[in-house]
Amino acid sequence: MANVYTKMGSYPEQDVTFLLKDLSSIEMEKSTEERERSIQSGAHYSEMLPIEYKPTASYMTLFYQSLEESKEKVAEAVAVVAEQIVKKRGFQTVLCSLARAGTPIGVLIKRYIRKTYGVDLPHYSISIIRDRGIDENALHYMLKEHPGFEIAFIDGWTGKGAISKELQKAVLDFEKKYGVRLSSELAVLADPGYCTHVYGTREDFLIPSACLNSTVSGLVSRTVLNNRWINADDFHGAKYYKELLDEDVSNLYVDTIEEAFSSLGPNVQEKAETILSQGTPADWRGMASIEAIGQEFQIENTHLIKPGVGETTRVLLRRIPWKILIQPGSQEKLKHILLLAEDRGVPVIEYANMSYTCCGLIRPLEQTS
Known part of the structure; x- marks a missing residue:
């Protein structure tokens, strides 16, 4: 099976490999x-998988509601x-999503470029793992398939910036080993941690694809x-959960966002130009x-x-949360987090001393209170 591309996933093949x-x-x-015990005892999170959280009907209602409210x-x-x-790379570019949070975002970026410029950029989804690279x-596969192309790395959002740092290190290692220089720039929709230069917004807002898993x-x-x-x-590696096809909203999600492209105004170009020319630097604040x-x-x-809306959601879906911190007055924006916290009996505390809308804390195993 070495380096064999296997058709995986429920997206159309033209959207992502x-x-x-x-x-x-x-x-x-x-x-x-x-x-949780294994991870906190030293096992690496990438060696096993969590059991997929099965959302309740009320949680799925919130997902659809948040998608409708935030699609534009x-x-x-x-x-x-x-x-x-x-603007930075031109069309000799491979879109490379970091699986899995980056995948729906990469699909959307590919669709936007195809719709706006009539150019169908290659798009792959690959793995990057904290502390493992x-x-x-x-990377070799993409470079071989698309000689002369640059690779643009894509993810959903930043939290602490662990993946940004992992990518920077991985790109340096790759150049040392193979003499091939890649850009470690990571493009994300939301960068509340100020970890990258290519972003859609620095606001810590809910990207609905953070609400669910596979x-x-x-x-x-x-x-x-x-x-x-x-x-x-x-x-x-990864698993393809075909048995969840009846619950799959992957294509509904990207189709809904794509429909909203048609109502975008001219300020998109201005915002992109502003970030390119005078965006606030990544200062890891x-x-x-x-x-x-x-x-x-x-x-x-x-x-x-685990800071930020996306990471807090992940904590509630697949770790053992201890406390959830939220900015005072942000309850309306965090309904899905409040619902998950209530569902799991996790206390929610108002906490203003942070640059994020919310933050999930995982209980250290040795703590009992």
Whole structure:
């Protein structure tokens, strides 16, 4: 199976190619409690998968509502990012989404460029894993398939900027090993942590695809790097949850946002130009919030502090949350988080001393209170 492209996921093939090894037949899901114990005892999160959260009917109603309320905002952020990619790199560019949060965003950027410029850029989704690096086999595959093209890396949002840092390190390592220089610039819709230069907005707002797991990302799991199943020549792995097809909203999501492209105004070009010419630099100011929160709540390991709407949602969906911090007055914008917190019995605390709208705290295992 080494470096073999297998059709994966529920998106149309013209939207994205997943450069991932299909591990669908392997049972590797662990309960949230078992997974949390393993991770905090030193196992790497990429060696196993969480059991997919099955949303309640009321939660899905909130998803549809948030999609309806934010579709224009998401569409504008997609357009602003896509325009920056085109202006900086031109059309000799491979769009490379970081699986899996980046995948629906990459699909949307590809569709926007096709709709606006009539150019169909290649789009792949590949794996990058915190502390483990990027899938170098996937990078080699794209470079071989598209000689002379640049690679533009895409993700959904930033939290602390762990993936931005991982990408920077991975690109340096790749150049040292193979003499090939890539750009480590990461394009995201929302950059509340001030971790990158290419973004749609710095506002910490709800991107509806953060609300769900595989059912909004082409039915593809988180990526897996476990040497029991992944050999040196393989792409990183993932599972394709075909059994969830009836619950899949991946195409509904991207179709809904794409429809909103037609109502975008001329300010998209202006916003893209402004960010390109005078955007605030990436100063990683979100980290100051993280450090303050760590001190106040006595959390030494920053991996247990998950800032921003997207990361807080993930904590509630697949980790063991301890407390949720929210900016005073932001309840209306965070209905899905409040619903999940109530569902799981997690206390919500108003907390103003942070640059994010909200933050999820994971209980350190040694703590009992």
